[in-house]
Amino acid sequence: xxxxxxxxxxxxxxxxxxxxxxxxxxxxxxxxxxxxxxxxxxxxxxxxxxxxxxxxxxxxxxxxxxxxxxxxxxxxxxxxxxxxxxxxxxxxxxxxxxxxxxxxxxxxxxxxxxxxxxxxxxxxxxxxxxxxxxxxxxxxxxxxxxxxxxxxxxxxxxxxxxxxxxxxxxxxxxxxxxxxxxxxxxxxxxxxxxxxxxxxxxxxxxxxxxxxxxxxxxxxxxxxxxxxxxxxxxxxxxxxxxxxxxxxxxxxxxxxxxxxxxxxxxxxxxxxxxxxxxxxxxxxxxxxxxxxxxxxxxxxxxxxxxxxxxxxxxxxxxxxxxxxxxxxxxxxxxxxxxxxxxxxxxxxxxxxxxxxxxxxxxxxxxxxxxxxxxxxxxxxxxxxxxxxxxxxxxxxxxxxxxxxxxxxxxxxxxxxxxxxxxxxxxx
Amino acid sequence: xxxxxxxxxxxxxxxxxxxxxxxxxxxxxxxxxxxxxxxxxxxxxxxxxxxxxxxxxxxxxxxxxxxxxxxxxxxxxxxxxxxxxxxxxxxxxxxxxxxxxxxxxxxxxxxxxxxxxxxxxxxxxxxxxxxxxxxxxxxxxxxxxxxxxxxxxxxxxxxxxxxxxxxxxxxxxxxxxxxxxxxxxxxxxxxxxxxxxxxxxxxxxxxxxxxxxxxxxxxxxxxxxxxxxxxxxxxxxxxxxxxxxxxxxxxxxxxxxxxxx
Numbered sequence: 001x002x003x004x005x006x007x008x009x010x011x012x013x014x015x016x017x018x019x020x021x022x023x024x025x026x027x028x029x030x031x032x033x034x035x036x037x038x039x040x041x042x043x044x045x046x047x048x049x050x051x052x053x054x055x056x057x058x059x060x061x062x063x064x065x066x067x068x069x070x071x072x073x074x075x076x077x078x079x080x081x082x083x084x085x086x087x088x089x090x091x092x093x094x095x096x097x098x099x100x101x102x103x104x105x106x107x108x109x110x111x112x113x114x115x116x117x118x119x120x121x122x123x124x125x126x127x128x129x130x131x132x133x134x135x136x137x138x139x140x141x142x143x144x145x146x147x148x149x150x151x152x153x154x155x156x157x158x159x160x161x162x163x164x165x166x167x168x169x170x171x172x173x174x175x176x177x178x179x180x181x182x183x184x185x186x187x188x189x190x191x192x193x194x195x196x197x198x199x200x201x202x203x204x205x206x207x208x209x210x211x212x213x214x215x216x217x218x219x220x221x222x223x224x225x226x227x228x229x230x231x232x233x234x235x236x237x238x239x240x241x242x243x244x245x246x247x248x249x250x251x252x253x254x255x256x257x258x259x260x261x262x263x264x265x266x267x268x269x270x271x272x273x274x275x276x277x278x279x280x281x282x283x284x285x286x287x288x289x290x291x292x293x294x295x296x297x298x299x300x301x302x303x304x305x306x307x308x309x310x311x312x313x314x315x316x317x318x319x320x321x322x323x324x325x326x327x328x329x330x331x332x333x334x335x336x337x338x339x340x341x342x343x344x345x346x347x348x349x350x351x352x353x354x355x356x357x358x359x360x361x362x363x364x365x366x367x368x369x370x371x372x373x374x375x376x377x378x379x380x381x382x383x384x385x386x387x388x389x390x391x392x393x394x395x396x397x398x399x400x401x402x403x404x405x406x407x408x409x410x411x412x413x414x415x416x417x418x419x420x421x422x423x424x425x426x427x
Numbered sequence: 428x429x430x431x432x433x434x435x436x437x438x439x440x441x442x443x444x445x446x447x448x449x450x451x452x453x454x455x456x457x458x459x460x461x462x463x464x465x466x467x468x469x470x471x472x473x474x475x476x477x478x479x480x481x482x483x484x485x486x487x488x489x490x491x492x493x494x495x496x497x498x499x500x501x502x503x504x505x506x507x508x509x510x511x512x513x514x515x516x517x518x519x520x521x522x523x524x525x526x527x528x529x530x531x532x533x534x535x536x537x538x539x540x541x542x543x544x545x546x547x548x549x550x551x552x553x554x555x556x557x558x559x560x561x562x563x564x565x566x567x568x569x570x571x572x573x574x575x576x577x578x579x580x581x582x583x584x585x586x587x588x589x590x591x592x593x594x595x596x597x598x599x600x601x602x603x604x605x606x607x608x609x610x611x612x613x614x615x616x617x618x619x620x621x622x623x624x625x626x627x628x629x630x631x632x633x634x635x636x637x638x639x640x641x642x643x644x645x646x647x648x649x650x651x652x653x654x655x656x657x658x659x660x661x662x663x664x665x666x667x668x669x670x671x672x673x674x675x676x677x678x679x680x681x682x683x684x685x686x687x688x
Binding site for chain 1: 626627628629631632635636639653656657659660661662663664668
């Protein structure tokens, strides 16, 4: 990049948040990913029959949902959403504040859930809720100021509204833990889980797919009409399913789940069409994971239908595993391995030179290890739950943990390479 | 009152309006400029043609023309023989039987102005179709004008007084080089792409598609509404660099340059 361009790029970087903002959330997600597998190891015996309750499985679930998925969503939303909506964040400090609350809050909450220490849960829960409320306000403000990227923003709106309800339900559950206010705690917990999986994380994952998948695959933006139909069906499905859960009505749950399945199929058709029209022919292992996640998404909904009719033994665990690990975790780690070096490349150019090649910032070896470990873990744990074999589950969890450690190595190496690039580029 | 100083970018018509005696000085420099005595040509082509372009069309060195135009004595110079570049692939792929041909040499010989006919004909050319123009010189200004309307152009010198110029109307962005409603045109043989108003990742795709097109060359001008920060890593992967150039208010204009291997 020429000298003239360097000053220009310095200006361009104003659209980039300071590197520490997205990377602190991504770093936290990467560490909570390890914590998830470790906690799951200790809950492996209970996993096939798990339907709720304190202990390592609940800790693992929240390490995954709040720790990995929500942190990745926050890092991505703070950096990527303003670019998609063409409206900058109103300020950077609330994003920092959100991290100071949400990251330690989640750690305390997970510890409290794992060890059944209610005070710790309450404190951690309040901090995490505080961080997420700031996140909601920042994202809502950003969405309010834009009229473009209708698929991304409308999905993000549903995610934000879902998060508000989730936080309310989560707060109720925490208070109920101490004071026993709720007549049917189980139904609230299921509604909380359904909204968190498909309402908040699901809608965010689907919404970001409409910009991230075309961006990394170099494809035209997907059809807005079909995306809107998918969203409308998903919203109807969420309302019916959550309403059915809270009112103990089986019919709305089944109808809602079937409608949700149609919405999911439309979304996946859109994604497949998007990939079919791509310019980048070699998508690499990350998109193998993305495609795998897309297999788990409808599978989780089908398992949800089976769950309502009690048609499959150990359906709750299989459903939770397919939705949270098979779909969301697989999708998020696939996207993180593309986003992290891509963002690093842009930040490395800060001092005015041409950005380093993304490929030069991407360590392939740890990603390969993670890829195979993740695939093996999915297969073994799924099999272990279906056959109620705790040793198979534990083996899968250990392999999954090895993959998560490889992902930590990947993240650390990208950060080290970014630091080297920046120090080499500084005058 | 003469324009001062006249440069290669000054329009011939503007200089003649300011200094009518310049016609005779140019003719004295080279008889090829006697066409400028034709009032119709002066009102039409001369308004479009810069001194730089006229120099190429007439084969007269620019410095000599500028010296005469600025009231100095002309340096001793040789005529410049304009050489057309190698034939691009898109010219080879033109179906000559389907292309529309237009010979403007008889019109020019009669002192008639062919520009409006060429423009009317070009308007009828469908996307992906070609127009083949026969002219007594390389009509560089016309290439520029049609380039801004989405035509690729390539001149071919057949003899001293016979040039054949191939024009190909590019397909709209949606169908070929750029997805969405990106606007493509050429100015002085440099492709321009306007991606303003496209939703992400439309601008990036449109630009990358253009860079990967076989006839793009080594420079591209991008008209954007904001700094395309996500584009830079992709440019680096493709060994292109970006630098800002002056643009309209509210516009980010970039010059992309292919790095030498």
